[in-house]
Amino acid sequence: MDDELQTTNALLESWPALTPEQRLEAFERIPRAESDDFFLELQPRDQAALILALPVRERRIWLRLLAPDDATDVIQEVPEEERAGLMAMLDDTARREVTALMAYKEDDAGGLMSPRFARLRPEMTIDEAIAYVRRQAQSGLVETVHYSYVLDFEQRLLGVVTFRRLFSGQRGQIVRDIMRSELTKASEDMDQEQLAQLFSEKHLLAIPIVDETGHMKGIVTADDIVNVVTEEASEDIQKIGGTEALDGPYLEVGFLQMVRKRGGWLAALFLGEMLTATAMGHFEKEIAAATVLALFIPLIISSGGNSGSQATTLVIRAMALGEVRLRDWWRVVHREFASGLTLGLILGGIGYIRILLWQSLGWYDYGVHFQIVALTVACSLVGVVLFGTLAGSTLPFILRLLRLDPASASAPFVATLVDVTGLIIYFTVASVILAGTLLK
Numbered sequence: 001m002d003d004e005l006q007t008t009n010a011l012l013e014s015w016p017a018l019t020p021e022q023r024l025e026a027f028e029r030i031p032r033a034e035s036d037d038f039f040l041e042l043q044p045r046d047q048a049a050l051i052l053a054l055p056v057r058e059r060r061i062w063l064r065l066l067a068p069d070d071a072t073d074v075i076q077e078v079p080e081e082e083r084a085g086l087m088a089m090l091d092d093t094a095r096r097e098v099t100a101l102m103a104y105k106e107d108d109a110g111g112l113m114s115p116r117f118a119r120l121r122p123e124m125t126i127d128e129a130i131a132y133v134r135r136q137a138q139s140g141l142v143e144t145v146h147y148s149y150v151l152d153f154e155q156r157l158l159g160v161v162t163f164r165r166l167f168s169g170q171r172g173q174i175v176r177d178i179m180r181s182e183l184t185k186a187s188e189d190m191d192q193e194q195l196a197q198l199f200s201e202k203h204l205l206a207i208p209i210v211d212e213t214g215h216m217k218g219i220v221t222a223d224d225i226v227n228v229v230t231e232e233a234s235e236d237i238q239k240i241g242g243t244e245a246l247d248g249p250y251l252e253v254g255f256l257q258m259v260r261k262r263g264g265w266l267a268a269l270f271l272g273e274m275l276t277a278t279a280m281g282h283f284e285k286e287i288a289a290a291t292v293l294a295l296f297i298p299l300i301i302s303s304g305g306n307s308g309s310q311a312t313t314l315v316i317r318a319m320a321l322g323e324v325r326l327r328d329w330w331r332v333v334h335r336e337f338a339s340g341l342t343l344g345l346i347l348g349g350i351g352y353i354r355i356l357l358w359q360s361l362g363w364y365d366y367g368v369h370f371q372i373v374a375l376t377v378a379c380s381l382v383g384v385v386l387f388g389t390l391a392g393s394t395l396p397f398i399l400r401l402l403r404l405d406p407a408s409a410s411a412p413f414v415a416t417l418v419d420v421t422g423l424i425i426y427f428t429v430a431s432v433i434l435a436g437t438l439l440k
Contacts, residue, residue, distance in 0.1 A: 008034050012041055024053045036065060043227075044070065048077035051086070060089040067143050068097035069114040069224065076106065109195045110188035112228065113209045113218030118148040122158055122176040126169040133166070144221055146205045150179045157208055157216040159183060185210050188217055192228045197322040199225045235407070272416040276301070279420055283427040290438035292366055293430055296351075296377050297423070303347055304384035304422035305415030311336055311392030312414045316406050319396060329397045333390065340389030344382035352378040369437050376433045380426040387425060388418040 011026055018026065027050060030038055039047065039062055047066075051059050051074065063071060063086060075086050075098065087095055097115045104110035118136050120129050129148070136142045148166060150159040159179035169178045185208045186195055198207060199222060206219045253261075280287070280297075287294050315332060318324040324332060355374035358364045366373050392414045396406035431439055 008038050012038070015042070015046065020049060020053060023050060039065065040070075044073035045077050048074045052078060052082060059086065063089050064091070064094070067114055068094055068116060069101060069112060069143075069218075072098050072101040072111070076102065104188065107192050108188065109186050109190040109192065109209050109220060110217065112192060112195070112220045112224050113188070114143045114221070114224075115218040116143045117206075117208075117216075117219045118142050118144075120148045120150050120161060120175050120179075122150050122152070122174070122179065124175045126166065126171060126173050126175070126178070129161070129166060129175050133163075143219070144206055147219075149208055149216060149219075150175055151216055155216055156214045157183075157185065157210055160208070183208070186220070187212065192225075193320070195220060196225050196229050201322070269412050269416050272413075273419065275420045276423060279423040283423070286427050286430060286439055290373075290430070290434060292373055292438070293376075293427070296380075297426070299351065299377070300380055300384055300426045301419045301422040303381055304388035304418040304425075306388075307340065307343060307385045308388035308392035308414040308418045309412075311340075311389045312395060313392075315393050315396045319400065319406050326397060326400055329394070332393055332397070336389050336393040337386070340386040341382070343389065344385035347385055348378035348381040351381050367438075369434070372433055372437060376430045379433065380429045383425045383429060384418070384422040387421055388414070391417060391421075 008030065011030070015023065023046075027035070027038070039050070042050065047062075047070075051062055054062065063074070066074060071090065071094065075083050078086060087098065090098060100115065101111060101113070118133050120132065124132065133142075133148055146163060148161045148163070149157060150161060152158055159176075159181040160183045161175060161179045165178050165180075184198065184202045184204060186198060188209050188211050190198075195207070204222070206221045208219050209217045211217055315324060352374045355366060355370060355377060359366050359370045395414060395417075399406045
């Protein structure tokens, strides 16, 4: 048994690297006792591909193994022309449930929920409630029995009873006596990212989903939300990296699709970087008069871009975790101003000492005015790092205010923005400090 389990775990780990033919062959070799659990461990995309690869007579077995919300995810992953055939393989109850779930947007709480949950009436006795929950569990119409939800005759949610509370109740009590009427619930149109935050805050195993009139529609369980968190994190990381979110695993995304996802952003960033050449052209006379300034251009713009990328990444992540909201923008700006100024002074000090040290050791000759060159670089670093930090921290708030995804304020985008402004800050500072010496 242990050997079989190790083999199954090894197959799960290697699954993404296998071809469709290798996956089907490996799956058919799994012992029947292990195959159900293995299939349920796969992601919906992989389950859908595997079902379509199986003979038609076998598809029904695996599709009916899935809970309604999981079956919905699988059916949404297959091509449009295959969906009707898979829907026909479900029993009448499951087909109605899946049809109802597919009416919700994929990113809404309603699209994640399972309509199979333990139900109780408030007037039931404890013994009746226990027997009723047992019958529901045995019928397969309950996804989880950690909580039982108390509904009235119109299916409005009245309260919740934990399994522990139910079994520890006194014989003469009724469900209304032991239920908790104040409970965490979510609307069916709540965004999945907000729902994930709710799970994180409340530490629950399941959250009931209700419509606007309070009628209970289903539950979302913690294992459902784990996939959401992974999906949202992957999407945010890809956007922060300067690319559109991929529609599947890296190795399964087609070449042309990969180029399209990355090419648009790169083209936009390239056009933005062209402004850097425009800015340098504007300061052509300063560069010609003091060629030593050109040595520090990469240092200046990279420092500003790095500070901006740091700030935007920290703020986007804080927003994703619900640690920072729109109303916190002033606190963030105040905090990042102090951080940017301090970091700028640190880098400016390092730059100043570096120029003096190289000059004194004879490693490079910056000319007779090397001290004011060092001062120019130091002051410019303070300004550029401060601006980069402020730009990187405020851009996610602007996007959130415009109802756009803050993750679109990617690190490369912020770096490109700061590159252009960094040059302007650098040469403006140089024109003031070096006036009358190198710049006449």
